[in-house]
Amino acid sequence: MELLVIFGPIFFSFFVYFIFRNSPETTKYVALGWFVVLFFLSLNWYHQLPPEGYMVLGKYLSVPQFGFELTIKMDALSVAMLILTSALLVLVVLTSWEEKEQHIYMSLLIMFSGPIFGVFMTTNILWFFIFWELTLVPMLFLVGYWGAEERIYAAIKFFLYTHVFAMFMFVAFFMIFRQTGVWDFSDLAGKENLFKTPFLIWWLMFLGFAAKLPVFPFHTWLPDAHVQAPSSISVLLAGVLLKMGAYGLIRFTVELMPETTKHFAMVMLIIGIITTLFAGFLAIYERHIKKMVAYSSISHMGMVVVAISTVTYDGLSASLYEMIGHALVISPLFLIAGWLHHKTHTWYMDEMGGIMKKAPFVSAIFILAGMAALGLPGTMGFIGELTITISAVKAYGWWVAIVAVAGLISAGYIIWAVRRAIHGPMSPLVERTTFTMSFPEKLALAIYAILIVYFGVNPQPIFNLANQAFAFLGGN
Numbered sequence: 001m002e003l004l005v006i007f008g009p010i011f012f013s014f015f016v017y018f019i020f021r022n023s024p025e026t027t028k029y030v031a032l033g034w035f036v037v038l039f040f041l042s043l044n045w046y047h048q049l050p051p052e053g054y055m056v057l058g059k060y061l062s063v064p065q066f067g068f069e070l071t072i073k074m075d076a077l078s079v080a081m082l083i084l085t086s087a088l089l090v091l092v093v094l095t096s097w098e099e100k101e102q103h104i105y106m107s108l109l110i111m112f113s114g115p116i117f118g119v120f121m122t123t124n125i126l127w128f129f130i131f132w133e134l135t136l137v138p139m140l141f142l143v144g145y146w147g148a149e150e151r152i153y154a155a156i157k158f159f160l161y162t163h164v165f166a167m168f169m170f171v172a173f174f175m176i177f178r179q180t181g182v183w184d185f186s187d188l189a190g191k192e193n194l195f196k197t198p199f200l201i202w203w204l205m206f207l208g209f210a211a212k213l214p215v216f217p218f219h220t221w222l223p224d225a226h227v228q229a230p231s232s233i234s235v236l237l238a239g240v241l242l243k244m245g246a247y248g249l250i251r252f253t254v255e256l257m258p259e260t261t262k263h264f265a266m267v268m269l270i271i272g273i274i275t276t277l278f279a280g281f282l283a284i285y286e287r288h289i290k291k292m293v294a295y296s297s298i299s300h301m302g303m304v305v306v307a308i309s310t311v312t313y314d315g316l317s318a319s320l321y322e323m324i325g326h327a328l329v330i331s332p333l334f335l336i337a338g339w340l341h342h343k344t345h346t347w348y349m350d351e352m353g354g355i356m357k358k359a360p361f362v363s364a365i366f367i368l369a370g371m372a373a374l375g376l377p378g379t380m381g382f383i384g385e386l387t388i389t390i391s392a393v394k395a396y397g398w399w400v401a402i403v404a405v406a407g408l409i410s411a412g413y414i415i416w417a418v419r420r421a422i423h424g425p426m427s428p429l430v431e432r433t434t435f436t437m438s439f440p441e442k443l444a445l446a447i448y449a450i451l452i453v454y455f456g457v458n459p460q461p462i463f464n465l466a467n468q469a470f471a472f473l474g475g476n
Contacts, residue, residue, distance in 0.1 A: 002057045002072045005038065006121065006131075009114035017107040024103035031106040032093045038113060039086035046079045052471045054123070054186055068183035073123045076468035077320070081120040081247055084324055088239045088331065089113060094444040095335050096232045105146060112138040112236070119244060123186040125173040132244065133166060139233070139241070147228040154228035161221040162212055169208025169248075172201045185256055189472075198260045205252050206264075212245030213301045216275040226294035227347075231338025234290075238297045238334060239327035246304050246323050254311055255472070261311050268309035269396065273403055275302030280409035288347045289421060290337040292413055293330065296373055299406060300326045300384075306403055307388045310395035313473040317466035318387035324462055325372075325380035325455065332369040332448040336362055339441070340421070344433050349417055354426025359435035363422045365445045370418060372452050374410035379456040 012034075020026045049055050054073040062069035074082075092109065099105050118131030136159055144155030177183055180194045188194070195201055211218040222242075226234045253261045261268075276299050283295035300322065307319035339362065340355070341347050356363040372379035375386075385407055392400040455462060 001041075002121065003060055005041065006114050006118040009034070009110045009112075010134075013107040013111035016110060017103055021103045024101065027103045027106035028093055028097060031110055032090065034110060035086055035089040035093060035113065038117070039083070039090055042079060042082040042086050045074060046076075046083065046465075049074070049076055049079060049468060052468065057121075068124055068126050068177075070122060070127050071124045071184050071186075072121050073186055074121055076465045077247070077250065077470075078120045080320060080324065080462075080465045080469065081243060082117060084243070084327055085113075085116055085120070085240050088235060088327060091331070091444045091447060092232045092235055094440040095235070096230070097438050097440040099146065099230070099232070105142070108138040108142050112142075116240060116244075120247065124183050125176060125185050126183055128185075129166070129170050129173055132169075133163065135241065135244070136163060139236070142233045142236075143225060143229045146230045146233065149228075150224070151228045154224040157221050158225040161218075165208050165211035165218065167208075168204045172204035172208070172252075175201050175204075185251065188256055192257050192259055195257070195260075198257060199263075202253060202257055202260045202264065205248070206268075209245045209248040209252070210271070210305075212248070213242055213305065214245070214298065215271050215302060215305055216278050216298075219275070219279065219298050222298060223291050223294040226297070226334070227288065227290050231290075231335045234294075234334040234338065235331040238330045242297070242301055243323050243327065246301070246308065246319065249305070249308050250316060250319070254308060254316065258311060265309045265311055268305055269392070269400070272302045272305030272307075272309060273400075275299070275305065276403060276406045277302075277409065280406055280413070283413040284409060284416070286413070287349055289340065289349050289352075289417065290334065290347060292349075292417060293333045293337050296333070296410065296413065297326070297330045299410070300330065300373070303385065303388050303403065303406060306392050306400075310391050311473075312391060312395055313470050314387070314391035315395060316470045316473065317463060318384065318391045320466050320469065321380075321459060321462050322384035322388055325384040325452075328448055328451050328455070329369055329372040329379075329381055332365055332445055332452075333373065335441075335445065336366045336369075339437065343435055344429055346429060349420040351429055352421040352427055353424040354430050355435070356422050357426055358430060358433070359437075361442065362435070362437065362445070365449050366422060367418055368449055368452065370414040372456070374414045375407040377456075378453065380452050380459075381456075383456060383459045 016027055016030055054075045057072040060070045115131040115134035122128050140155050140159045144151055179196045182188055214222050225237055279295045279298035283292045286292040286295060304319050304322050307315045372381035375381045389404050392403060
């Protein structure tokens, strides 16, 4: 079953394309069914997890002469990412219900599900890198074909930027094997002393993961990719691909090299704070609604880096919550931004206005997600920002409370966006626009809204996962 989940979608996607190319509408039901199966399979794995450590599902494709094999092991952190990924894939299908050329589009989504699950399921660093790179292929075409006017430029920039920085990561992985003779990173936990060049390995890995997050100054590819990508694909970029970078930082810096990470913790902290504040200020000055959301996304990932830099149980628990919360909060903002552009044919908020009067449901969801992004109590955004600030202050002192300024900056650009686009006088452009939305799209937005509030008032299920994932740091 494990191999089927990882490699099956790669071959299954071609089967779906050729079988259903004459009835493309069928492919969305096939994709939806497959992603629902993945979601419940991920939940089943969660219930099978041991109280601590990894659950070993199998070892495959052994190559003895090179000393490596595909090891499938999962812990609570892995399963958290799998549940999030499969849930977002289900919602992406619902919000792509009327996308053009669905037999190709849905086939690429199915193809994407294989390697992204492989990233979170394997503990072999070489296979981890292979799956990491394979996720780029379907995303390249999803952005490059279904995107906006500058889609080719954005897709190539996204591909080259993340691929080049992944090479740094690959060099680090090769050095790990050369110095330890081990491919499985779960076998190297607590053996940091085996690394002969720990500082070099750490920096090479950090560059690879930092560009994926992305953090300042490696963030420039993301606004272009978000603006040009279809809104549903922006959900995957923000909700899944960026989380690969955070997942990698936790796995390969904190878990694998905790002492070296503590040595460079202050560097990570400063980078995280700069990213949070810099991207937030860029969002304030942005007229382009989707680019504003993109900068907001970068700002929140800076908060994740701040939490990871503490190398503490509290900090990592807060980072996991923020990773999941960010995915659920930023996704409806991207979806609504793209939907508004599709209806009004403009990206600029000052050309909108009065949308609440013509599209009250969508406007209400936008306001709710926006309030969560600025950290309103009762939403996931509040819990994420609060726990990160507390863990950072405990680790570094009161001066780090400056990161809380991000909430004030978020309030600035979110309230300004609501004032310009949602409320205010109705613009002539909005007045002559017909705002209609399919039932699957409305359902997806409603699910996002429910999850944002549910986990905002009941965060314990996510922190239960954190209890298992980071027990090695002394949590309880």
